[in-house]
Amino acid sequence: MRRFFILTKAMFLVYLRERSTLFWNFAFPVFLLVIYAAVFGGDNLAGFMSWMVPGVLAINILAFGLISSATMMTEFRQKGVLRRLQASPVPTLTLVGAYILVNVAIAVLQAALVVAVAMTFYGLKMPAANLLLALPMVLLSVLMSVALGQVVSGLAPGSGGAVAIGQILYFGQMFIADLILPIEQMPDWIQKVGPWLPGYAIAQLVRPPLQSGALSPDFAVNLLLALVYGAAAALLAARLFKWEARN
């Protein structure tokens, strides 16, 4: 347990001390919120925020898994950190557990920051009950997203490749998965495809609890979607995982 704690602490520090992850994980989400508020906010800012904040939260979760988490693992692999870990007697499950815990912690911190900024500066009302209901949805979404990110990291031989794949998957979903633009405003084909994307599942799991303190009417479908995506990605990531970068 003590070993697990020290490993987790070290990985957490590595995350927090890296300037680029610090920017993308904490400065950028707030920046996005500010931009969206300025561009789309209009007269009914508080009402708009109650729809937009969960969306920003959801795309952050998506970006965190597909880009940050994937890149961090790829860098560990490229620098030879993973190889050194492999040479130590620490059980793989301990490492995986520490990595997941650190990822979840960062993603939850990020979500909390976005909500706090919206409540403080944009008059967002957020009852504690809503947050409590949303928390398990956020956790599940983060786990699924991190699993997807590890597939990306396993697919991409180099760090640059992982970033590229992650960004394509991220930006692709950003606009068509009901995250920051309502899917009802989209062309027919997107309305057909969008609801099957992982990003849509995140949005539907996270938004209704935050917005109205209730679950979405098709909660079961989206929960199942997230679980299936998460489980499939985790299995695939485990298969693709490599300790060492190819030269």
Added chain:
Amino acid sequence: MTDPILEIENVHAAYGRGAARVEALKGVSLQVKRGEIFGLLGPNGAGKTTLLSCLEGLLTPESGSLRVAGREPKRAKDRLGIQLQKTALLDDLTVAELIEFYAALYGAFPTRAQIDALLARFDLTEKRGQFIRRLSGGQQQRVALAIALANNPEIVVLDEPTSALDPHARRAVWDIIRALHDEGRTVVITTHAMEEAEALCGRVAIIDRGQIIACGAPAAIVAGLNINPVLKATVELPLEQVRALPGTLTARYTGQYLEVETTHPQTTMPALHALAAQLGRTLSEVALRQPNLEDAFLKLTGRTLNA
């Protein structure tokens, strides 16, 4: 104290697949005794790192067997302190945090005082709170060595511990390795510098193209090959007359140096002086070079070690 702590028997290992497959070890056998400094000497790509990877449990050989302190390598990781060739440290941790982290990987939890003692030993006390990326190459290497010792291992495996260091830093690492030996630890190093192997190692294995071509004490390897000493001097003399001198086997010029390979330097030397005097020349920068591991490698492979 002479029981083998590392046993390697007829190991074949390869990495890569298909067309990219490289057969890195082709039937390697050797034993390392408890408490010795053992050197794996060979050119780049000879298979040194691959052999270490097998010992470290990072690579499973295709055939053959390895025993680390009597166990399979994968079950003996806790017995080794290792430093990989590519120093793989987490840049964003301080020196003290790194040592705590790597010790914890081995289930070791050094106290603050123990970490301080380890840092003092490697002359890193003042770097305690510094980020690893801010340290010089020599300092980073010392951190890597401190990490290798963080779990107080009985066997220390160091892959080219001095390859990127300046002469001064290299000496410092040599002193550390000798101190590990004095504490009774077994040390295995790889190197492609023969003077390093000669200065440090009780025994060496010369490895080339995935095979061990000689193994033993450096002096014994050289002696066993019957390599002749070479007289060196700067002087201009006709080579055919030099070759006729008693004891002389070959004579040639390398740059400005006359090099005379001889079976009996005691007789060849005065004869060379006499020849020079007879032609009105004088010898300068005279030296007798005894054969070393570099010559042994040349004799065994027909190639030089750092080619």
